[in-house]
Amino acid sequence: MKPWNVEICDVTLRDGEQTPGVSFSCEEKVDIARTLDAIGVEVIEAGFPAVSENEKKCVKAIAHLGLDARICGFARAREPDIMDAIDCGVDMVSIFIPTSDLHIRLKFKKPREQVLDDALAMIDFARDHGVRVRFAAEDASRTDLTFLKEVYRRAAEHGAVLLSFADTVGCLIPDEMRTIMTDLVASVDTPFCAHCHNDMGCAVANTITAAQAGAFQLHTTVNGIGERSGNASLEEVLVILRQKGGIDRYDLSHLSALSHKVEKYSGIALPKNKPVTGELAFSHESGIHIAAILHDPVSYEYFPPELVGGERHFILGKHTGRKALEHVVASLGYTLTEPQICHVLDLVKENSEQKCSITPEILQNLIRRAQQETPA
Numbered sequence: 001m002k003p004w005n006v007e008i009c010d011v012t013l014r015d016g017e018q019t020p021g022v023s024f025s026c027e028e029k030v031d032i033a034r035t036l037d038a039i040g041v042e043v044i045e046a047g048f049p050a051v052s053e054n055e056k057k058c059v060k061a062i063a064h065l066g067l068d069a070r071i072c073g074f075a076r077a078r079e080p081d082i083m084d085a086i087d088c089g090v091d092m093v094s095i096f097i098p099t100s101d102l103h104i105r106l107k108f109k110k111p112r113e114q115v116l117d118d119a120l121a122m123i124d125f126a127r128d129h130g131v132r133v134r135f136a137a138e139d140a141s142r143t144d145l146t147f148l149k150e151v152y153r154r155a156a157e158h159g160a161v162l163l164s165f166a167d168t169v170g171c172l173i174p175d176e177m178r179t180i181m182t183d184l185v186a187s188v189d190t191p192f193c194a195h196c197h198n199d200m201g202c203a204v205a206n207t208i209t210a211a212q213a214g215a216f217q218l219h220t221t222v223n224g225i226g227e228r229s230g231n232a233s234l235e236e237v238l239v240i241l242r243q244k245g246g247i248d249r250y251d252l253s254h255l256s257a258l259s260h261k262v263e264k265y266s267g268i269a270l271p272k273n274k275p276v277t278g279e280l281a282f283s284h285e286s287g288i289h290i291a292a293i294l295h296d297p298v299s300y301e302y303f304p305p306e307l308v309g310g311e312r313h314f315i316l317g318k319h320t321g322r323k324a325l326e327h328v329v330a331s332l333g334y335t336l337t338e339p340q341i342c343h344v345l346d347l348v349k350e351n352s353e354q355k356c357s358i359t360p361e362i363l364q365n366l367i368r369r370a371q372q373e374t375p376a
Helices: 028-037 053-063 077-085 101-107 111-129 143-158 176-189 203-212 234-244 252-266 287-295 323-332 336-353 360-372
Strands: 009-011 044-045 070-076 092-098 132-138 161-169 190-195 216-220
Touching: 009 234, 009 360, 028 044, 028 132, 028 252, 044 053, 044 092, 053 070, 053 077, 070 077, 077 092, 077 111, 077 323, 092 101, 092 336, 101 111, 111 132, 111 143, 132 143, 132 190, 132 287, 143 161, 143 176, 161 176, 161 203, 176 203, 176 252, 190 203, 203 234, 216 336, 234 252, 287 323, 323 336, 336 360
Parallel strands: 009 044, 009 216, 044 070, 070 092, 092 132, 132 161, 161 190, 190 216
Antiparallel strands: none
């Protein structure tokens, strides 16, 4: 299979930090950036320098780490914002403007053509200062398509090297994304970016669909954090690119560690059933499943935990079978007779149905009880 022609721009340090209540220290940002670079992420959006002097200091620190990843700074279409980013030494500035009639009316109260002309002048300004420009249309998914094409066409004429399509409020479903992105990619030669939000739970699906429709740069955040319901999850997008897109250049073994690092730094707890890096991502309770996995893990795991730096776990509960119990008991160093195993299994199911989690400590207590109550 021919690999998809895509790259990743991770925006954890900018859009991810816009999650309500989240603020990373400079040290945390640097740590996250280094791990993203170790994975092989091509572009890291390091922050929004105009936000504060400390933010500017953090972006500058990341830009001077000597990473393989290209470093991007975020800016409104204003000279001071752009200069703040350039002063940090970034490789690229992402200049954004709202393009929907709704946003233009609320934020500018002037004709959209004038808003566009002003923004194009800022592309020229940035390029005159020797920095590459990614031009981003905010609320692109609710923008009149004819005007949106004009925005992107003229931005490309002014030298933008990337054109970013933002589904700012997460209002698209994959079929809509496919139609729009296919149309946009055919209208302008400059590569497109897909920046998806997760308000209806479609951010990852929309991002992958955009890639299939020709988008080149895919925007992600670690753990899918971001404003409101977040952005497309880096972990999920990278695994899909590996499993479905024929892309094996990323070192996915860092994903679990990075995911838990960002969980700690952000204070946003991972759902237990979070795909790829959640506590239950490679956990199994069903006796039927575990019996098959003990024979061949691929029977109930589409990709192995080792691929993403995770671990497989067998969870004992009401659905546990004998083979799984025998495996876990042996791993704890116990040798039980057949009647003892059967008695432990009954006790496990009984306790589980009372909503008792069967921790290793509880299991050992049940084993000792069974040894006492059942003759060897």
